[in-house]
Amino acid sequence: xxxxxxxxxxxxxxxxxxxxxxxxxxxxxxxxxxxxxxxxxxxxxxxxxxxxxxxxxxxxxxxxxxxxxxxxxxxxxxxxxxxxxxxxxxxxxxxxxxxxxxxxxxxxxxxxxxxxxxxxxxxxxxxxxxxxxxxxxxxxxxxxxxxxxxxxxxxxxxxxxxxxxxxxxxxxxxxxxxxxxxxxxxxxxxxxxxxxxxxxxxxxxxxxxxxxxxxxxxxxxxxxxxxxxxxxxxxxxxxxxxxxxxxxxxxxxxxxxxxxxxxxxxxxxxxxxxxxxxxxxxxxxxxxxxxxxxxxxxxxxxxxxxxxxxxxxxxxxxxxxxxxxxxxxxxxxxxxxxxxxxxxxxxxxxxxxxxxxxxxxxxxxxxxxxxxxxxxxxxxxxxxxxxxxxxxxxxxxxxxxxxxxxxxxxxxxxxxxxxxxxxxxxxxxxxxxxxxxxxxxxxxxxxxxxxxxxxxxxxxxxxxxxxxxxxxxxxxxxxxxxxxxxxxxxxxxxxxxxxxxxxxxxxxxxxxxxxxxxxxxxx
Amino acid sequence: xxxxxxxxxxxxxxxxxxxxxxxxxxxxxxxxxxxxxxxxxxxxxxxxxxxxxxxxxxxxxxxxxxxxxxxxxxxxxxxxxxxxxxxxxxxxxxxxxxxxxxxxxxxxxxxxxxxxxxxxxxxxxxxxxxxxxxxxxxxxxxxxxxxxxxxxxxxxxxxxxxxxxxxxxxxxxxxxxxxxxxxxxxxxxxxxxxxxxxxxxxxxxxxxxxxxxxxxxxxxxxxxxxxxxxxxxxxxxxxxxxxxxxxxxxxxxxxxxxxxxxxxxxxxxxxxxxxxxxxxxxxxxxxxxxxxxxxxxxxxxxxxxxxxxxxxxxxxxxxxxxxxxxxxxxxxxxxxxxxxxxxxxxxxxxxxxxxxxxxxxxxxxxxxxxxxxxxxxxxxxxxxxxxxxxxxxxxxxxxxxxxxxxxxxxxxxxxxxxxxxxxxxxxxxxxxxxxxxxxxxxxxxxxxxxxxxxxxxxxxxxxxxxxxxxxx
Numbered sequence: 001x002x003x004x005x006x007x008x009x010x011x012x013x014x015x016x017x018x019x020x021x022x023x024x025x026x027x028x029x030x031x032x033x034x035x036x037x038x039x040x041x042x043x044x045x046x047x048x049x050x051x052x053x054x055x056x057x058x059x060x061x062x063x064x065x066x067x068x069x070x071x072x073x074x075x076x077x078x079x080x081x082x083x084x085x086x087x088x089x090x091x092x093x094x095x096x097x098x099x100x101x102x103x104x105x106x107x108x109x110x111x112x113x114x115x116x117x118x119x120x121x122x123x124x125x126x127x128x129x130x131x132x133x134x135x136x137x138x139x140x141x142x143x144x145x146x147x148x149x150x151x152x153x154x155x156x157x158x159x160x161x162x163x164x165x166x167x168x169x170x171x172x173x174x175x176x177x178x179x180x181x182x183x184x185x186x187x188x189x190x191x192x193x194x195x196x197x198x199x200x201x202x203x204x205x206x207x208x209x210x211x212x213x214x215x216x217x218x219x220x221x222x223x224x225x226x227x228x229x230x231x232x233x234x235x236x237x238x239x240x241x242x243x244x245x246x247x248x249x250x251x252x253x254x255x256x257x258x259x260x261x262x263x264x265x266x267x268x269x270x271x272x273x274x275x276x277x278x279x280x281x282x283x284x285x286x287x288x289x290x291x292x293x294x295x296x297x298x299x300x301x302x303x304x305x306x307x308x309x310x311x312x313x314x315x316x317x318x319x320x321x322x323x324x325x326x327x328x329x330x331x332x333x334x335x336x337x338x339x340x341x342x343x344x345x346x347x348x349x350x351x352x353x354x355x356x357x358x359x360x361x362x363x364x365x366x367x368x369x370x371x372x373x374x375x376x377x378x379x380x381x382x383x384x385x386x387x388x389x390x391x392x393x394x395x396x397x398x399x400x401x402x403x404x405x406x407x408x409x410x411x412x413x414x415x416x417x418x419x420x421x422x423x424x425x426x427x428x429x430x431x432x433x434x435x436x437x438x439x440x441x442x443x444x445x446x447x448x449x450x451x452x453x454x455x456x457x458x459x460x461x462x463x464x465x466x467x468x469x470x471x472x473x474x475x476x477x478x479x480x481x482x483x484x485x486x487x488x489x490x491x492x493x494x495x496x497x498x499x500x501x502x503x504x505x506x507x508x509x510x511x512x513x514x515x516x517x518x519x520x521x522x523x
Numbered sequence: 524x525x526x527x528x529x530x531x532x533x534x535x536x537x538x539x540x541x542x543x544x545x546x547x548x549x550x551x552x553x554x555x556x557x558x559x560x561x562x563x564x565x566x567x568x569x570x571x572x573x574x575x576x577x578x579x580x581x582x583x584x585x586x587x588x589x590x591x592x593x594x595x596x597x598x599x600x601x602x603x604x605x606x607x608x609x610x611x612x613x614x615x616x617x618x619x620x621x622x623x624x625x626x627x628x629x630x631x632x633x634x635x636x637x638x639x640x641x642x643x644x645x646x647x648x649x650x651x652x653x654x655x656x657x658x659x660x661x662x663x664x665x666x667x668x669x670x671x672x673x674x675x676x677x678x679x680x681x682x683x684x685x686x687x688x689x690x691x692x693x694x695x696x697x698x699x700x701x702x703x704x705x706x707x708x709x710x711x712x713x714x715x716x717x718x719x720x721x722x723x724x725x726x727x728x729x730x731x732x733x734x735x736x737x738x739x740x741x742x743x744x745x746x747x748x749x750x751x752x753x754x755x756x757x758x759x760x761x762x763x764x765x766x767x768x769x770x771x772x773x774x775x776x777x778x779x780x781x782x783x784x785x786x787x788x789x790x791x792x793x794x795x796x797x798x799x800x801x802x803x804x805x806x807x808x809x810x811x812x813x814x815x816x817x818x819x820x821x822x823x824x825x826x827x828x829x830x831x832x833x834x835x836x837x838x839x840x841x842x843x844x845x846x847x848x849x850x851x852x853x854x855x856x857x858x859x860x861x862x863x864x865x866x867x868x869x870x871x872x873x874x875x876x877x878x879x880x881x882x883x884x885x886x887x888x889x890x891x892x893x894x895x896x897x898x899x900x901x902x903x904x905x906x907x908x909x910x911x912x913x914x915x916x917x918x919x920x921x922x923x924x925x926x927x928x929x930x931x932x933x934x935x936x937x938x939x940x941x942x943x944x945x946x947x948x949x950x951x952x953x954x955x956x957x958x959x960x961x962x963x964x965x966x967x968x969x970x971x972x973x974x975x976x977x978x979x980x981x982x983x984x985x986x987x988x989x990x991x992x993x994x995x
Contacts (some may be wrong), residue, residue: 006598013821013828014698035582036707043831046602063531065629070628091605133979153853154537172865206735319738324809342918410678426713435539467541473539477532480582488835494697494833494865502699505868514543515844517868 004048007361011047019499024094026119026498027051030265030504031134031431032105032254033084035480036150039487044494051096052088056081057103067480076462098303105130108137116141116256120497122490123147125478128421129388135160135386136296144497147386147491152474154413155486159493159504160386163282165292166379169372169456169502173441174377177314180213180263181228186333191215194326196245201301204247208322208330209257214258216242219266229265238264253321269309270376287356289365292355295371296378312341312372342372378502384442389508390418394523401521402462410510410519412467417510420450420471433471442472470514482513530555533584536852545753545851554850559586562849565651566590566669567640571829572657573693574578574606575838577620578853580655581628583846589651591643603831640666643938645958646922649674649688652912653845656693657838659827662723662970664693668706668714669973671803672884673958675708678698680758681886690840696833699864701900703840711858712877713884735911739806739813746801758927793908795823836862883912887956887975901945905959911974913961920949920957927929947982953983 005012012020026049030037033056036358041052060075068084075083081099091095099151100107104123107114108130113119114501115137123134123145130145138145138160146161179187192212198204220238221228229238239258246254270278278300282289303311315338346368350360371378401411422444425433431441448470450460489509498503505521528534536629564585566576569592579910580588596604596611596619606623617635625633636643640663648654648670658664672688678684691706693714706713728887732739732745789808797817806814820826841859847853856872882888888910892901902916918925925940925948927933949955960973 003598007601009599009602009817009820010826010829011602013817013826014830039835042605043603043835046603046605046831062529064947066529067532067582069582069627073629086544090608092601148738169866319741321731322734322735322737324737324811327735328810408602432535432539438539470541470543471536473541475535475539478533479532479536479843481579481846483837483841484579484839488832488839489864489868492830492836493868495830496864502864503863503866509868515854516860516870516872517841520868 003445006124008171009047013478014497015495015501019501022499023495024048027053027117028120028494029055029115029118030051030059031055031079031107031121031123032522033065033068033070034125034150034478035068035483036155036478036487036490037122038068038088038149038452039484040122040148040490040494041084041487042070043488043491045091045095047495048092049498051098052085052158052382052405054081054085054088054097054099055102055104055107056084056099057101057106067483069480081499088141095513103147107245112137114142114434115143118143120144120146120494122494123491124487125149127424128418129425134312139385146490146493146497148477149417150483150486150488150511151417152471152477152479153405153482154212154417154471154474155345155511155513156387156414156417157486157489157493157505157509158510159381159497160383161497162382164381164383164497164500164504166372166500167292168383169374169377169379169503170501171377171503175266176265176318177376178260178263179208180210180260180311180312181266182215182268183214183217184337187214187336188332190329191218193500198428200201201247203323205251205253206323206326207253208320208326209253209260210317210320210330211326212242212245212253212257213260213264218488219438233359234319235265237264256320270303270311274311274376274378277380280380285352287358289356292369292371294352294358295345295349297352298345299375301348301352302345306344307341311375312345314373314376314471315339317374321458338373345372376473380425381504381506383506390521393456397522398456398458401519402458406511406517407521408462408464409512409514409517411521412463413471413512414508414510414521414523415449415463416467416471418444419445420451420476421454422448430476432475438472442469445472482511486511529792531903535585537850541762541853543854545854545991546845548851550852554852555584558584558846558849563587563650563651563655564845567654567663568592568656568659569604569606569620569764570600570657571603571831571834572696572841573606573616574836575798575834576655576657576694576842577606577624577633578628579838579842580629580845581624581633583842583844588621588631588633589636590617590621590639590729592620592631593637603829603834605831608942614807616755633813640670641960644924645670645673645919649922651689653848654689654780655689655841655845657841659695662694662717662968664714664901664935664966664975665718667969668693671706672708672713673973673975675884675975676956677709680871681938687750687764692848694837694841696829696837697831698828701833701837701846701862703837703862704857705844706858706860707848707855708884710877713881715883716878716881717875718860728873736809736811739802739811739815739818740822742805742809742811742814743819745796745805746798747819747823750810759983774951795819798823833862833864847969882974887977889930889977889979891979891981892909894944896945896984897942898945900942900949902926902941902959904974905961905974911959911963913959913963913972913974916959916961918957918959920955945978946983951983952980956970 008020022323028044030041035506058080060071060078060080061071064071069088079101082100083100099174121138121143135145140164147158149156194207194211194379196215199349207287217228219256229235239261277296283296283300285294301520312473315335317334349363349368353360401407420430431445432438449463453460476489496502505520509520510518512518527869536553538550538552562585564580568574569590594616595613596607596616598612604618611619615636615637621633621635654671656667671691674687674688676684676691688708693705695701706925727741727744732741738744777831799816802814829906844856848856854871857874859873859875861871904915905911905916915928917927924937925935939964955978957976957978959976962969963972
């Protein structure tokens with residue numbers, strides 16, 4: 001146990017023991033174990049996922065040795081799934097590694113129920129027709145799906161999950177929850193107990209900025225008919241007022257107060273993002289609602305009642321210049337308010353669970369606590385079925401991409417990645433496979449791609465000749481560096497989906513290995 | 524005709540013409556062979572990025588690789604450094620990584636170097652056509668950058684001469700974020716031109732630590748300073764500072780000569796525990812929660828969280844650019860890619876510009892000297908020059924060592940040069956480039972650096988004003 005804790009130390013610092021436990025419970029299925037799939041799985045095996053199942057019906061050929069690290073000279077002629085699986089097992093004996101020597105396309109066709117045993121399926125190098133069938137299967141059984149593909153110097157990654165809800169979205173930069181614009185009685189009382197005009201210089205320069213701002217905001221409000229500084233002019237005046245309180249130029253606490261003074265004027269209440277979640281139809285809960293939506297329903301009630309329009313307090317404060325004693329007391333005041341808010345939300349969660357006929361204690365305290373602490377950062381991701389995107393992409397976006405210089409190559413590759421599958425369906429091979437037919441393939445691919453754009457109601461002239469040539473030049477090559485990149489992206493997204501931490505990407509990621517101007521397309 | 528050989532995928536990219544390629548691309552089936560035969564690549568670092576880079580380069584057709592790393596394998600590496608196994612713990616990273624990749628990719632030769640990057644001389648680095656950096660420290664990046672830039676020569680029009688450009692690809696990661704960049708010295712900004720991208724770490728003010736600690740980190744940092752202060756006055760212990768680790772090593776050596784790295788690791792754990800116990804006492808005194816072993820380790824070792832997937836993404840981008848730089852098979856990125864997977868997925872390409880006054884990739888600082896100046900006097904000058912301030916300098920000229928500070932054998936061998944005129948040591952050339960390595964202070968931290976100086980001797984060959992005007 002301690003050994004695995006040490007082994008995973010560098011990632012535990014990112015997703016904690018809860019995230020790690022979720023990984024260790026997950027079972028992942030990989031379709032096709034070329035370099036793209038093998039590399040994606042490698043990153044997950046190293047991180048300690050519970051189990052992997054590698055599906056591939058092919059034998060290792062000499063050509064695999066030039067792009068796949070998981071096979072070596074001795075594996076030529078053997079099952080690719082078996083060879084890759086053996087190497088992956090070597091990386092981490094805590095992972096249960098299995099393989100099935102069967103073609104993914106056949107499995108999708110003949111045994112759709114096979115996939116329901118997995119937490120998540122990573123489908124690599126599949127053509128459109130198989131992807132569409134697999135997406136339908138996975139959605140029916142609530143199995144998460146990630147499609148990844150490397151193709152020459154381009155490639156794509158697409159998540160397909162009906163709904164993914166995140167409590168711990170852990171954004172990089174997020175405003176502290178200090179309530180300086182709306183202090184509660186205990187915080188006000190604490191601020192009142194401290195004299196800003198203390199004659200002790202040590203106390204004066206170690207009065208936390210939170211206290212300074214609460215007191216000064218009140219002073220301002222008293223002399224401005226109860227209003228807080230709102231216009232630019234007023235905000236400047238407020239800052240000057242703060243500056244006037246300084247007795248030395250080295251008072252860091254006052255500098256911090258001036259820097260944070262805008263927080264006093266911030267509008268009260270919840271963000272529009274959170275508002276949208278509260279008003280989502282899923283927040284009307286019933287017996288089949290997920291824990292997340294039950295808690296959202298409770299949150300909605302809390303905000304309308306005890307919260308007075310605000311979400312539960314987060315309860316932590318950033319480090320700031322302060323006497324140790326002031327800081328610790330301040331910390332306790334924030335924690336106490338957060339605890340009280342949590343208890344109110346918890347009560348509401350229990351009541352709602354009872355109302356919808358569920359066991360009132362079926363959601364653990366720790367989950368509700370984490371939910372409250374992260375209430376302002378809740379995230380809901382929904383992904384369209386792939387078939388819907390392919391048949392009716394968001395036309396306005398598509399048209400915008402086609403004319404936007406930053407997006408033109410990425411959207412070009414998006415169309416061409418679909419066009420090569422149509423090409424393969426028509427001619428039983430991919431374009432540019434043989435040098436001799438290059439010119440013919442280029443014009444055939446162009447016809448298909450222009451037709452595809454036309455079907456979607458767009459003008460085909462946006463596709464450049466150069467990009468079509470390039471697509472044929474690639475000749476369905478799976479380059480190791482590109483595969484490692486695409487596989488890496490896919491595995492990072494898998495980790496976010498499984499740990500339910502951080503925010504997975506939305507839309508379709510198109511890799512552009514020519515100038516690295518890759519893009520996410522919201523189609 | 525379809526190529527079914529080992530390189531069937533790569534060959535398509537290298538043997539077929541395209542319109543979106545770099546100037547000078549000459550597609551041919553032989554390009555892959557040239558890649559192996561004539562291109563020598565150095566991978567700096569065999570950690571999270573280094574392991575990936577070695578694999579990616581080996582599977583991108585490079586066959587002549589070297590790898591340099593001074594570290595040995597630790598258990599905490601195993602969640603991402605996929606070339607290492609539990610039984611490898613304690614062994615040199617460079618050696619194990621090289622062996623593993625050679626075992627799996629036939630035809631690849633990788634030469635490991637288990638040493639510090641400063642231990643190699645300029646001639647070692649000169650050999651390579653391209654350098655791939657998989658490092659986690661600003662100091663090491665800065666050093667390699669200065670080495671690569673030292674080979675750069677400018678022609679009389681102050682244009683960089685192409686054959687002296689030593690390209691670098693550089694990657695870095697932290698958690699779900701990372702960057703990959705291409706440095707073509709003299710053409711694109713070097714590491715030093717954009718050093719502002721890496722702001723120095725925020726340190727806690729000493730008075731906070733001593734008088735008003737508020738967080739667990741404050742308590743740990745305090746104990747950390749105090750504990751270390753018992754032996755080293757005023758400087759915090761830094762496990763990544765080779766001098767500090769060297770000190771521990773020599774201390775233990777004094778005690779027993781057969782001691783190995785395992786014992787040092789053990790000693791380090793004990794040191795961490797000692798700091799933890801002091802920090803806990805302090806936290807209790809002030810009523811501060813949250814002091815743990817894990818956090819202590821984080822503070823003492825300056826741990827950067829790291830995961831396999833981000834390393835894989837960033838290394839792959841670097842390896843792909845290395846392939847493009849050498850073969851011109853596609854456009855080279857211009858010039859700095861950032862990847863952020865925290866909130867959704869954001870990638871961005873930024874084209875940074877060179878700092879035309881850069882001390883490192885510019886033509887070099889111009890020093891006008893008397894022919895009578897001795898090497899000793901010249902070294903003092905270098906220590907006092909406001910743009911250089913190099914202490915403990917070592918000097919090389921055209922690959923020839925004029926003076927070396929260490930090891931003692933070399934110092935002794937070169938000591939007699941100190942009294943000789945620099946003019947004579949530089950074969951009485953009226954002007955030429957000379958390389959000086961030494962220590963410099965950056966953000967209160969001593970770091971090794973290398974500077975290229977353009978020396979002009981007064982009164983020889985009739986120095987023209989034009990030369991002087993083009994100086995730094």
